[in-house]
Amino acid sequence: MQDTYSKLMIADALRRARAEAPFLALLLDREPALAARLDSGALPGLAEAVIDDPAMPVMRRLRLERRRLALLVAIGDLAGAYDLTTVTGALSDFADRALDAAITAAIAERTPEACAVGFAAIALGKQGSHELNYSSDIDPILIFDPDTLPLRPREAPDEAAVRIARRVVEILQARDGDGYVLRVDLRLRPSPEVTAIALPVDAAISYYESLALPWERAAFIRARAAAGDLALGTRFLDTIRPFIWRRALDFGAIGExxxxxxxxxxxxxxxxxxxxxxxxxxxxxxxxxxxxxxxxxxxxxxxxxxxxxxxxxxxxxxxxxxxxxxxxxxxxxxxxxxxxxxxxxxxxxxxxxxxxxHLPTGAxxxxxxxxxxxxxxxxxxxxxxxxxxxxxxxxxxxxxEDGDSLSHDAAHLEQQLAEAGFADHDAAARRIEQWRGGSYPALRSPAAREALEAVLPGLVEALGAAPDPQGALVRLDVMLARLPSAINFFRLLEARPALARLLGAILSYTPTLAEALGRRPELFDGLIDATALDPVGPVETLMAEMADAGNDFQAHLDHVRRIVGEKRFALGTQIVAGVSDPLDVSAGYARVAEAAIGVLAEATVAEFTARHGRVPGSELVILALGRMGGGALTHASDLDLIYLFTGDYMAESDGEKSLGAVLYYNRLAQRVSGALSVPTASGPLYEIDTRLRPSGTQGPLVVSLDGFARYQHEDAWTWEHMALTRARPVFGSASARAATQGVIDSVLRGDRPARDVVADAIAMRAEMAAHKPPKGPLDAKLSPGGLVDLEFAVHVVQLTHRTGFAPHLGAAIVELEALGLVPAGLAAAHDFLTRLLVTLRLVAPDAQVPAPATRALIARALGVADWGGVVASFAATRQEVSDFWAMVAGSRGVE
Known part of the structure; x- marks a missing residue:
């Protein structure tokens, strides 16, 4: 009776297989001997799938065995003769045999006389637990022992291991008319994007003991040595067992x-x-x-x-x-x-x-x-x-789900992100999932991911409320990718929720600050101090902060760059946060730069004199011009500098390597420029522009103060005297600065060649307009009626009337207004344009009309009610400046 029942079940299984499973029907056609026995009501044992023919090529033998086993397992399963344990066990045992045969064959092909040692496959997933699917791939980790792996002459072990691994995969995966053996997925090995497909055993042990992720712990619950050198595989698993099974389980581990x-x-x-x-x-x-x-x-x-x-x-x-x-x-x-x-x-x-x-659909x-x-x-x-x-x-x-947390359910997470303000909530969810998965080094540790989870709800809320949530999220992703550690960053945001909102604003509004943060995420740390959003202190205080008591010049450069970077970042943030007037921020940028010049020039002089000594009765003087001279920089300003030296240009230094004064100071100035401009590990500092020196790029980098005075008194052109109106000594002793200022004052008050200042200014402005047109409709500097026109007009008035020579353009205009030499209200025009320039350098450096939310920030920074007011004020101010420039250009300017 039992035999009859079994025959009926096998016959029914065959009927269903032929009717509903094209693959099984094909196997029945390809294996007529097995099919005949099944049709007779017999169920051959699974051992009959094995082919005992040593002469048959291994790839063909394994393909045929797999085909026969697939047929017998399927019919036995459909007939109810095999339970799930039998099915998965048979499939897993075959995978082990096939993998072992492939390793043995790959080694034998390369080194025929050698034993198959030194190379092992660690089975993970369902193969590891003897639960392999009917049509599953396998997920082994391939390891090797460099000391025992068979090698060809002059072959490195790692190269041999990779070649063996590639051959193993080829034997198992290659398809022909007989099908294939097994699909192989090697992506569960450590860091598959950068590691070789076969790993040295000691390197693999080191990884799992120190760097592995939580999901890898779960994967190794089912790991076992499945093929190849089983002793090697067992030793590996025994060594890393403490990594998988931890006796102490703290809250961080539970969080993992x-x-x-x-x-x-x-x-x-x-x-x-x-x-x-x-x-x-x-x-x-x-x-x-x-x-x-x-x-x-x-x-x-x-x-x-x-x-x-x-x-x-x-x-x-x-x-x-x-x-x-x-x-x-x-x-x-x-x-x-x-x-x-x-x-x-x-x-x-x-x-x-x-x-x-998947379950199929329809028929x-x-x-x-x-x-x-x-x-x-x-x-x-x-x-x-x-x-x-x-x-x-x-x-x-x-x-x-914790109601106060960010969901881990995909659909719910996307809903939360959409409600928070992310238009592309699907992309945002994928990015957050990457973070949660420990995709970046800074997020690999349990503590980092715990800190991430704690801050994510507030961070998503803050970024979602930002003007560009998606862009802010992408820029934050860039930051996280570059961070060596993210724990402190997340803890900072958790402790100070307001900083999360500020971060969202920075990443959305200010591409300039966002890029700086992407390069140096540690800049954000400075904002934890409540005073970071206060105006920066005086130059002396800043210099004291930048001073370095050590003797390592390179370390001192890094130290100054770190402080300058933090100060400039904080100053820009003050505008984003709406806590400071852009005019005050502009002055702050200049004080920071002046302090950096003073500290780095002093350090460079000290290092230089240690080798070359000093030139007796002489010293270096640094003269700032342009916006630096006027003490009103933007975030992107370069530094216009002229290097001078006092004393006799024929003198020589008194050091071990003596130099003539001219060569001495030219080399010293080059090093000062390098200290101020060459990037270090802590980033760049300033671009240095020395083209305003006597004779421009055709002249020496440094001239004596006497030579500078003679040039300015006798040979300088109108544009050079216009530049001199904003000159200010920023480095040198008090007496040297006073002497330099005396030269400047005498030149500006009339001790200079007679020129047609107006005609020269008109020609220069026309040439500038031809070669440097406005960058965009909001270019507060180069647009007609912008700051350049205002500067030209004011400098013409200063030179022709020989008065109002404050280096700061706004202060000079106030003096000239008081004297009745410029229209009333011109100081307000200067302030409006400067606020606009300083703000746009941060939020719209291309001078194009920004997004609506950024327009609101600009209006707030300018003290105007709305964007319409900004546009109207900009137009009115430009017209006022244009009228003033036209009036000045029409006047007589010959001295």
């Missing part, structure tokens, strides 16, 4: 494990809802949730309770229940569900030999149901539905 459980639903938005197309593996309430339910409990308790370390999922559920860590009825329900899900998954894979985990779902012995797709869904629902409930209870 919760993160693993949450991410399961984040990767695959489709196939989550139950019904046709449901993903049996990744769907809500599916196979993966049962596996993770078991693994999470194993990670929590397995460090102290060795009984729960079972690799296979159903075994793990049983041991956890036996130990009392989970409820017995819950373990039984999940075991039943897992068995059913895996069985139906196998049915889906039998149809076309595809590694699919294909009915076909899958019939293959399983049901009437139609509705019956199959009815069979699965209660188990899916029960699994989802148990998994949800494991880690309920």
């Amino acid at each position: 494990i919760r993160g693993i459980s949450r991410r399961i639903r984040d990767h695959h938005a489709q196939g989550q809802m139950f019904g046709p197309g449901f993903d049996l593996k990744r769907g809500r309430g599916g196979i993966r949730e049962i596996e993770f339910f078991a693994q999470i409990h194993q990670l929590i308790h397995g460090g102290r309770d060795m009984s729960v370390r079972a690799p296979a999922t159903r075994d793990a559920l049983a041991t956890l229940a036996e130990a009392g860590w989970i409820a017995r009825d819950e373990a039984q329900a999940m075991t039943t569900a897992y068995t059913l899900f895996r069985t139906i998954e196998h049915r889906a894979q039998m149809v076309e030999d595809r590694q699919t985990h 294909a779902l009915d076909g899958l149901a019939r293959l399983h012995g049901l009437d139609d797709g509705a019956a199959l869904l009815a069979l699965l539905r209660p188990h899916v629902a029960a699994t989802a409930r148990s998994y949800d209870a494991l880690d309920p």
